[in-house]
Amino acid sequence: MKGRPVVLIVDDEPDILELLELTLAPLGVVCQKASDLARARQHLQQQSFDFCLTDMRLPDGDGIELVRLISQYCPETPVAVITAHGNVETAVAALKAGAFDFISKPVDLQALRNLVKRALKLPLSYPKMERRTRHRLLGESAAMRGVRAQIAKLARSQAPVYISGESGTGKELVARLIHEQGPRSAGSFVPVNCGAIPTELMESEFFGHKKGSFSGAVGDQEGLFHAADGGTLFLDEVADLSLPMQVKLLRAIQEKSVRPIGSQKEIAVDVRILCATHKDLATLVRQGNFRQDLFYRLNVIELAVPSLRQRTSDIFQLAGHILNRLAETHGDTPFKLAPDALAALQAYLFPGNVRELENILERAVTLCESETIGAKDLRLPQVELPSTSAFLPANSLEEHLAGLEKQAILQALEQTRYNKTAAAKILGITFRALRYRLKKLELE
Template structure:
């Protein structure tokens, strides 16, 4: 196996020598350059697995070298060394393609981690096409092709990513794919919904606590940051964080350390931050509900997940994928979808996006007969649902009832009708509903209708 080659570009002789010595101790082949011009010539003349560049190079800047590297060696990871506290420049470097940065004075343990991350990116690029098929996004329309290409590029970086998109559009799936295609894929991926954590427990949940540090702390807790150490922390609905927690989060991201509740010392962490929210984070910042400094620290690069209504050409592939997955979960063959039902799905706006499509298909698979989904099994809300003179399952729908709850209620009532008609003989009810007994049991459990104390053969009737 060839020894990885690393290019060091720095106009300070002492720091340049420190970097070369550190790389040598890591059994790496280091080549040094003292200026921007020399760094460019070395990049043009040879292949490197990694480049470390100072921001100030005497005859130019590290940003210029990053641009040059992006044009001449786009697969080579680049990290920058910047003055302490110069976050704006570091952010600009990552937007141009640098995978990470290190602040002066350089800490050797942090430097070694930076180098290992960069070499991990190089290795990930070599086997980028291997595996991970189950995690890939479904759809080949223009919007999804563009998103997939962006994800491939983002996976190489360690820059914080802000994933925007409507509820149910697949933001966490995008986050998982960025992690799965990157150099940290063998490390933990930890996802947390920021809106689901009580405010008084947030610091403990994020940073951990010592046993006895507060009432109820009956054992030590690592916290989400340390659970994700070495890997990726995904902060979903980050706009729901209260302002006091935003301050602590910003410090943890910038300093790469956390202090557990009740602990006197800080603990170093090395992780990548991905975040998402269905809200307009810029508008939240303008309204004063989200800190400006945290906004610019998290929103180094934005990846936008398009809503399903903007990519109707992907609906057939998504339908096939969801039904196949449901069939595997229920241990049955997936039903066919009639042309009329598929056309109805393609014409529907999906305000709940992919999550709503999954719920619609799960319900349709429960209600369909003869393993064939027809339009009437979809129970798609009609335009102007709730108005006078409507007919069908959406007539009279309460305008304040969430769509998913309403559709679940329809499903529940259909199953209850079949059970009542068969005197709660679940085998007969399953046949009447056109599904397997196993599928019906799954639905009963999900809808909390299971009555395990009653016989399946209707002998209790």
């Protein structure tokens, strides 16, 4: 039977060490104290710890050195740092170095206890394998095994994660798995599509409002931050936030508090932020359409979800899973893929990725007259592939792929007599995603 958790606390001020020990005493932990980096190293060599809390400024170094040391040699030990008030750059640097979380001075003692409680909920062993998610995030390609391994690692941190990838790749599922494997799994996972909230309602939706604060505010309403308190807030399509809202979001993340519209008081919130977008945030920053300071605050760690084109070996498994699920839904025998259908799917570019694959197979199941789906039953947009010699273009690969994408979109538009809604359905992407691509490819 495991004994009481052992916590290493590192600070050069004896009074602070005493205060931290007294603060953590109600949690039933045993505190080992160190006044500098050298003493902390000695303790780490002599015994293992369930958690480490260190001040950022130490007489013989800084807290980030200790974070790197523990991340390298004791990866199963979560470590948090105490930073100076408002020093966001230091906090972000600590998270990038592998810190579990950070807390700012003056230290809120209850917030510190909550932080330690979350850290102690982590599994004792560091998850080097990615098998816990392989039955939900499907694919045995090297790219997907890498994503699952990253999820297992990121679940042990409280650092903000920027999940990048094309539409339809499964970014929300990735975010949900990070939440479910981490110490916040008992809390709420609150997903929000930033592009679906009208600009004039964003502040109220995120932070809440008080009765009578504006026309139509007939009662108090809690915002999304409050709904996610103790859990995870997933900001999907974060690039669609207006610049004024980006400023307010940045402040809420930095201060870990929100002020409802019409309220004079700020409310402390304990939320982990995960975000995603199919757009290139770095490019938007350079164009002045996304705040650089918010980008650095959200993009502490980036997890790139591969497109289906980058993992065509997974299509057979994904298709089988989708067909089995459709059969269960309709109470039928699962359809099978003919060899020519699988070959056609593996050759297709999938601008809508896994979501498009689902749409294609659902349509095929509905229209197919036998229990075996052939290539013709897929009704894939016909894209004439260039000859082998044409695969050595003078332009870049990005330009080459953009040309193929443009060709597929134009064919879908012609097929639907330029009905964009119908064309988006054929392509297996959303109407918003089609509008974005039309603008990007200058086809408007």
